[in-house]
Amino acid sequence: MQPRHTSDDTRRAREFEAYVAGAGGRLLHTATLLTAEAHGDNPRARRLLTLALARTYACWDRLHGEDPYDHTRQHLATRFARGAWHHHGGLLRSRSRPAGPLAALTPQERLVLVIRLYEGVDGEQTAALLGLPVERVRTVFNRAMANVLRPAPRPAPPVGGVKAVPS
Template structure:
């Protein structure tokens, strides 16, 4: 598969992943663009990977995590997001709950990424561990802590009942 075909076929999926992780449509577009730009620079290497899409998703996730480590990074509260700029996707009805976004915003970047990859992207622990460069047991630990935080938020703020 040539790069142009890949970008055309998977570009919007990368934007949706970026939006789900960051909660910001403009940041999601930036993350997808960064991931595609880096993939283009080393496309031969990406093509040789066992799963090129996993390789590009890892670039996107690592870019987001790197972005959150910068001092200038600030996350906009869900109330400040422009609802007309969301990515059209059937799953947005589930994850677009304002309370859920607020609860997710309280998590660390790593916790949020693990939950998004596990529940939105439906990836297994081993794949998530490979994407993040950690052990599968660490993925389970991070997910467990994140879910406990969300449950606590649900109890104290009556967050959406669809939380696992």
């Protein structure tokens, strides 16, 4: 007969593995959108997700009916925000040049946009999750949407091989 804690550990590990098998892909996509890395080349997103999943696993027995996906998403978002904040002296800017579809957005804009649109969390819950006023979340979301829907125009290529003369 196995000791009780061994069977509990085995059950816990199986439950967590099943959770990761079901939710891991979506959570990795969320992390990739946050870091604005390319889909196939996303080491920061993978590290971010690994740390969030480790935190969820550590709390697994204490979730008591709480949705583990919400728990992991919360840690993913707060770790991303904290990392962007601490690495840049209080400015929420990206350390490296992202290359993904949301690369033109600031990390804060990406965070709000991904949580609101991709994850489907409403403005009040997003504000509570990020510790921001609801109006600030609304402003950041609207600015992010404007930047995604109407990106800054690129300079026109020279016409007929004539190069523009700097003024």
